[in-house]
Amino acid sequence: MKSKKHIVISILLLIVFGALGFLLTKDYKPFKFGLDLVGGTELVYKADTSKVDNVADAMNSLKEVIERRVNMFGVSEPIVQTESAGIVSGNKEERLIVELPGVTDIDEAVALIGQTPVLEFRLQKANAAEITKANPNATIDDVFTSTGLTGRYLSRATVEFDPNTQAPLVGLLFNDEGTDLFSKITTENKGQILAIILDGNVLSAPVIQDAITNGKAQITGGFTALEAKELVRNLNYGALPVPIALSTSQTIGASLGVSALDAGVRAGEIGFIALAIFLILWYRLPGLIATVALVSYIILSLWVFKIIPVTLTAAGLAGFILSIGMAVDANVLIFERTKEELKKGKSIYESLHEGFSRAWLSIRDSNVSSIITAIVLFWLGTSAVKGFALTLGLGVLISMFTAISVSRTFLFAIAPRGDSGFKRFLFSNGFHIK
Amino acid sequence: MFVVKYRKIFFALSALLLALSFYGMFTYGFDLSIDFKGGTLTEVKYSDVPPTLDELNTKISALDLGGFSVRPSGASNFIIRTKELSQNERDALTQAINGPTASSTIERQNTIGPVAGAELKSKAMKAVAVVVLMIMLFITFAFRKVSKPVSSWKFGFATIVALAHDVIIPTGIFVFLGHFKGIEIDLLFVTGLLAILGYSVHDTIVVFDRVRENLKINRDTNNKEEFETTVGKSVAQTFGRSINTSLTIFITLLALFLVGSGATKDFAFLLIVGIIVGTYSSIFVASPLLVTFQKLAR
Numbered sequence: 176m177k178s179k180k181h182i183v184i185s186i187l188l189l190i191v192f193g194a195l196g197f198l199l200t201k202d203y204k205p206f207k208f209g210l211d212l213v214g215g216t217e218l219v220y221k222a223d224t225s226k227v228d229n230v231a232d233a234m235n236s237l238k239e240v241i242e243r244r245v246n247m248f249g250v251s252e253p254i255v256q257t258e259s260a261g262i263v264s265g266n267k268e269e270r271l272i273v274e275l276p277g278v279t280d281i282d283e284a285v286a287l288i289g290q291t292p293v294l295e296f297r298l299q300k301a302n303a304a305e306i307t308k309a310n311p312n313a314t315i316d317d318v319f320t321s322t323g324l325t326g327r328y329l330s331r332a333t334v335e336f337d338p339n340t341q342a343p344l345v346g347l348l349f350n351d352e353g354t355d356l357f358s359k360i361t362t363e364n365k366g367q368i369l370a371i372i373l374d375g376n377v378l379s380a381p382v383i384q385d386a387i388t389n390g391k392a393q394i395t396g397g398f399t400a401l402e403a404k405e406l407v408r409n410l411n412y413g414a415l416p417v418p419i420a421l422s423t424s425q426t427i428g429a430s431l432g433v434s435a436l437d438a439g440v441r442a443g444e445i446g447f448i449a450l451a452i453f454l455i456l457w458y459r460l461p462g463l464i465a466t467v468a469l470v471s472y473i474i475l476s477l478w479v480f481k482i483i484p485v486t487l488t489a490a491g492l493a494g495f496i497l498s499i500g501m502a503v504d505a506n507v508l509i510f511e512r513t514k515e516e517l518k519k520g521k522s523i524y525e526s527l528h529e530g531f532s533r534a535w536l537s538i539r540d541s542n543v544s545s546i547i548t549a550i551v552l553f554w555l556g557t558s559a560v561k562g563f564a565l566t567l568g569l570g571v572l573i574s575m576f577t578a579i580s581v582s583r584t585f586l587f588a589i590a591p592r593g594d595s596g597f598k599r600f601l602f603s604n605g606f607h608i609k
Numbered sequence: 610m611f612v613v614k615y616r617k618i619f620f621a622l623s624a625l626l627l628a629l630s631f632y633g634m635f636t637y638g639f640d641l642s643i644d645f646k647g648g649t650l651t652e653v654k655y656s657d658v659p660p661t662l663d664e665l666n667t668k669i670s671a672l673d674l675g676g677f678s679v680r681p682s683g684a685s686n687f688i689i690r691t692k693e694l695s696q697n698e699r700d701a702l703t704q705a706i707n708g709p710t711a712s713s714t715i716e717r718q719n720t721i722g723p724v725a726g727a728e729l730k731s732k733a734m735k736a737v738a739v740v741v742l743m744i745m746l747f748i749t750f751a752f753r754k755v756s757k758p759v760s761s762w763k764f765g766f767a768t769i770v771a772l773a774h775d776v777i778i779p780t781g782i783f784v785f786l787g788h789f790k791g792i793e794i795d796l797l798f799v800t801g802l803l804a805i806l807g808y809s810v811h812d813t814i815v816v817f818d819r820v821r822e823n824l825k826i827n828r829d830t831n832n833k834e835e836f837e838t839t840v841g842k843s844v845a846q847t848f849g850r851s852i853n854t855s856l857t858i859f860i861t862l863l864a865l866f867l868v869g870s871g872a873t874k875d876f877a878f879l880l881i882v883g884i885i886v887g888t889y890s891s892i893f894v895a896s897p898l899l900v901t902f903q904k905l906a907r
Contacts, residue, residue, distance in 0.1 A: 211872060219725070281718060282696055398854075422725045428654070428716040435870035446864030450857055489872040490797060496865050497804065497880065500858035504811065507857060511850040522622070537818035540751045541811035547743045548807030552800060555736040560800045567804065 181588035188581060192471045195478060204481045209488030209562060212436040214429030216274035216284045220419040222257075222269040226321050233416045234259075234269050236327040238417055241273060243455050250275045271419060281426045293415045294326035295361070299368035315377070319370055322360050327416035328353025332407045334400070335393065343395040343403035345410070359468060360384040370398075371407070375418075419456030439492035446496055447473070454503060458510050460601040461586060465506040468582035472502045476566075483570070494496030498570025501545070505578035508534040508560065514603050522594050523602050531583055538579070545571045613841040616897030623774055630781020633788070640787035642795035645730040647723030649694040652716040653706055655685045660706075665689075668705045674698060683871070686716065693720055717737055733799040737776065740806050745769045747816070755821050758836045763902045768813050771895035774810040776802050782882055787825045793873055801879040801897050808858070809887030812851045813895045819843040820899065841874045844896050855888040 197527055210217050227233040234257040244499070245253045254274040278284045297319035300306065306313050330350040335343055349357050360369065361383050370380040378396040390435050451469070454462035468508030476495065480487060487495075513530030520531065591598045612619070643650050660668075660697035665679050665687060676823035677691040687706075692700065699718070707713045779802065786792040820843040827834050859881065 193870060221722075221725075251658065279715075281699070285696065385901075414803065425719040426715070426717055428714060431652075431654075431716045437870050438868060438870035439865075441875070442865040442867075442869035444870055448859035449860045449864060453857065453860060489870050490800065490876070493865055493869065493873040493876055494804075496861050496869070497858065499846040500861035501808070501811075503857050504854045507850055507854045511847075511853070515846070533822075537815045540747075541814040544744050544747060544810045544814065545807045548740055548803055549749060551736050551740045551743070552803050555732055555799070555803075560796060563800050563804075568808075 178587060178590065178592075181584050184584050185588040188471070188584060192474055193214050196312070196470075196474045199474060199477055204484075206477075206481060207484045207486045207490065208432075208436065209486045210274055210276060210409050210425070210432070211489050212432045212439075212487065212492075213276050214279060214432040215274065215428075216278045216281055217425040218273045218284060218288065218421060220229070220271040220273070220288075221422045222271055223418045225419070226267045227417060228267060228323065233327070234271070236416045237271060237419070240327070240592075241271060244288060245273065245275065250420055253278055261492050267285065270323055270422075272466075277429070279426055279428055281424055284426075285421060285424070287427070287505050291592035293418050294329070294410060295372045296357075297321055297323040297370050298360070298364055298372055301389055303368075315372060319372070322356075322369075324353065324360060325416050326410065328356060329410060332410035334403045334407050342395070343398045343400045343488055345398065345403050345406055347392045347394065347410075349390040349392070351390075353386070357390060358386060358388040358417050359393065361388075407432075431604075435489050436492075439489060439496070443492070443496045443499065447499060450500065450503065454506075458506075458604045460589070461506070461510045461604070462580075464582050464585045464589075465503055465510070465578070467549055467585060468577045469499065469503055471581055472570075472574055472577040473499065474578065476570060479569055479573065480566070485494070485565050486562060487566075488562035491566045492559065494563040494566035495570065498574065502578055503569060505534070505538045505542075505574065506582055508538055509579075509582075510604055511515035517599060517603055523598060524592065525589050527586055531579070533577075538575075542571050542575060612844050612893055613837055613897050613900055616744065616893075617902065619893040619897065623890070626778050626781070627774065628775050630784070631785040633781050637784050637788040639784060640791070640793050641730075642793035643719060644723050644796040645691065645726050645733070645794070647693050647721050648727035649691050649699070649718065649720045651689045651691070651699075651702060651718045653687050653689065653713045653718045655687075655713050657712070659685050659687070662687075667707060669702070672698070672701055672705055674702070678791075693722060729796065733796065737799065737806070740803055741769060741772055741776075744772065744806065744810050748810070748817070751814075752817065752821060752865060757823060757824075759899055759903045759906070761904075763899065764817055767799065767895045767898040767902065768810060768817075770898055771813055771887075771890040772806055772809060774890045774894055775883060777806055778886045779805065779879055779882045783879065795871070797876045798879060801876050801883065804880060805883030805887055808884065808888065812855065812888050812891035815851055816844055816847050816891055816896050817853070817899075820896070821848045837900045840896050840900050844892060848892065851892055852890060855884050858884055 222229045222234060222237060224233060238255050239259050242253070242255045245255060253276070254272075256272050258270040258272055259268075273284075273288060299319055303318045306317055308372070328349050329347060330353070331348045333346045333348075335344045335346040336342065359464050363382055365386065367383055371378045371381050371392075378394050381395075394406075423436050424609070447469070451466045454465050454469075456462070456464060476498070479485070480495075485491065509530045512534045515524045516526035516529040516533075517523070546568055549564045549571065552564035553568070554563075590602075662679060662681060669677055669679065669689065674694070675692045677689060680688045680690075682688045689702070689706070691702070699720075703713075703715060728893060732838075745765040745768060748768045749762045752761040752764040755761050755764065783792060783794065783798065786793065820840055823839050823843050826832070827839065829905060862877050862881050862884065869877055
């Protein structure tokens with residue numbers, strides 16, 4: 176018997192969703208909430224990558240450096256990510272996004288990241304003297320050419336002392352890549368001046384006497400012992416491979432975040448209950464099934480949010496609540512169609528069959544348009560919009576499964592073979608009595 | 610079906626609303642938030658008796674930060690909008706708005722550079738255009754098998770008119786709200802518009818799908834029926850479900866609007882307006898338009 180199969184699957188589904196729902200209440204894998212719901216600071220930096228060849232590489236090491244730095248300050252669960260903006264709009268801009276949950280003092284947060292020094296090695300141009308003579312305000316870029324050797328190739332910095340004068344020095348040791356690059360630069364440009372530039376200031380500008388192949392260099396900048404020590408510390412924590420500038424910052428107080436989260440959850444609960452009442456009153460037995468399918472939709476979605484994980488923001492929650500309303504759309508279309516077939520005098524079983532198969536086309540077409548919208552929204556994406564797009568898009572996909580497959584299985588499991596007036600009433604809806 | 614028969618009345622109603630929206634856009638302009646023009650937004654919360662709006666205005670204007678606006682938010686919060694502030698200016702602002710009768714805490718502070726804002730603005734407009742175009746292409750594709758008596762791109766075009774309708778009227782309403790209530794056009798607003806686009810087309814598809822089906826039945830049964838009658842029949846058959854699918858969303862949105870967080874209140878309101886306008890346009894604009902197109906082609 177066909178309905179026997181549906182009954183077995185239905186029971187299995189109920190057990191699975193019951194278990195999933197139960198596990199949801201246990202804190203196996205916590206939800207990830209956005210800063211606007213837990214409070215914290217988000218900083219968006221624009222990275223100047225005009226001087227680097229391998230942008231992706233430089234951004235990666237920039238990310239690592241900032242991560243090290245943020246971790247050092249003991250912020251819990253910071254997020255550091257890079258973003259390539261404007262691929263479509265043409266002007267390629269590289270961004271670094273730093274999210275610091277719990278940090279609500281923006282100055283502290285900016286300072287925490289901003290202190291990272293940018294160290295560069297640059298060759299002085301042959302006509303440097305003329306340039307500075309002609310233009311006393313000549314910038315570093317005017318006088319020096321980039322060599323590509325920067326702080327990202329540094330393996331370690333140490334405080335040293337000049338054996339003759341006892342003046343403090345900063346000793347640098349490059350990593351393998353840096354050693355090769357440094358050796359190449361010093362071999363090819365013997366006799367030229369290689370300036371060591373920190374945060375745009377020339378620290379020292381020694382003449383290259385000989386090729387240096389061991390990857391070691393020294394900065395003699397007339398440091399005091401304390402300055403040398405600070406510089407070494409900053410260099411070791413990470414010199415930035417590319418300069419960055421703060422373009423956007425956002426701080427949200429913890430209390431504001433918590434109340435936004437509570438309000439969002441409450442709105443979801445009330446919305447669900449009101450929706451369930453409507454479904455059951457208007458669509459009767461199928462409405463009850465749709466409500467069960469909706470519960471399974473909510474359980475599945477929440478699990479997907481946990482597993483991916485989707486960062487839930489206020490807008491993301493709104494998207495999810497909206498998707499709860501949209502998830503039952505397919506059910507509404509199916510049940511209305513079923514009623515039409517019942518009116519034509521078909522049996523309950525046949526009508527349900529027709530309802531599902533005839534409504535499918537319009538369900539498919541309208542969901543495709545929602546997915547198109549979600550994809551474009553995701554592309555538009557700052558974090559708030561991305562959260563909305565993701566919950567909306569996932570919602571459409573998951574609801575296709577729950578509203579169609581799950582509710583179909585349940586309905587056919589309970590669909591009666593016989594056709595009494597009362598049974599027909601149960602499967603019809605609205606003001607239609609028979 | 611009265612919807613198709615009296616379509617000119619409904620077209621006129623839509624035209625009136627559209628005209629009002631354009632009137633609002635051109636006379637009041639868009640009140641853009643810092644998302645799009647850059648600047649700093651500071652929300653401050655007072656623990657005791659908050660200062661009056663006038664007191665705050667005087668204090669902030671003493672800082673000489675250029676143009677700014679202060680808007681009360683809730684019982685003890687104020688939202689202050691200024692140009693993009695440097696660290697020193699931020700500190701000065703925090704100092705100035707603190708006390709004397711109540712201590713203050715900065716609830717949130719957003720700073721967006723003018724470049725980032727401008728970029729987002731162009732991206733947002735592109736996003737709306739891309740969604741509209743993609744949906745039109747999709748509808749044209751989905752209805753490609755329909756050719757008589759109206760070609761499939763006309764289904765797509767009618768959808769676009771309805772979509773434009775659904776974007777312009779809520780925007781118009783928000784322009785009026787912006788002028789009288791200080792609601793700003795921010796990124797969430799654009800997000801909402803895009804969500805309306807994606808949703809409004811649902812209802813349109815439901816009706817069009819039925820038109821498609823009825824045309825096929827007529828063909829199979831060799832039933833010579835006026836296109837106008839077919840569309841009217843299709844609208845009548847799907848009327849209930851168009852309303853009900855919107856109603857389910859309306860219910861959840863209403864909950865979001867009434868008890869949801871302040872951050873998404875305006876957003877929920879926009880969506881509610883959008884759902885209502887979108888449902889209206891699917892039934893009263895998009896489908897009757899098909900008939901108009903078919904009559905024009907003859």
